[in-house]
Amino acid sequence: DAKTTQPNSMESNEEEPVHLPCNHSTISGTDYIHWYRQLPSQGPEYVIHGLTSNVNNRMASLAIAEDRKSSTLILHRATLRDAAVYYCIPYLMKTSYDKVIFGPGTSLSVIP
């Protein structure tokens, strides 16, 4: 099963870009890389996912390394509302419990 390594915490100034890294060196070829975030007192919220190519949506961009052993979630202009815990999750199937693993994530603080 793919395991992930993320920084415990990061800080960003408001309106500046934020790059949140994730290492998943044991990822398999068919594991999608998903990112979720959890705002205080709320459930996790889907942010973005990708397989091999970089992906963009209205919330963020996902840059995936060519060897797929790492990825970076990019928030183009951090706002106070982006202060949350960000989880990087490489997984294949949801039918085996150890495939969807939410680790401690990265706690992002946004400074006004």
Add this chain to the structure above:
Amino acid sequence: NAGVTQTPKFQVLKTGQSMTLQCAQDMNHEYMSWYRQDPGMGLRLIHYSVGAGITDQGEVPNGYNVSRSTTEDFPLRLLSAAPSQTSVYFCASSSTTAPNSPLHFGNGTRLTVT
């Protein structure tokens, strides 16, 4: 759009009491699951279901029962609550079990067992 709805939002139980945490989704999702979140532990999977009538155990199933009689509902039962079950519980669903199908989470039930 209601999405995933969990009730109640808060609950206090005494040791040995039983209760059911409710989870309902209105998106016709095939897959549903229950997680618990404890400080410093991330989210841990309790039980999951890949369709009506089908359930299976996750990482921490002891002390919990589930059933899935309809596509929409996936209740989690605590038969005899213990202080170790004090936690925040999240229900999640996704349209399929496919690896590119995102999970949608409810806003959680905060349970305290005294």
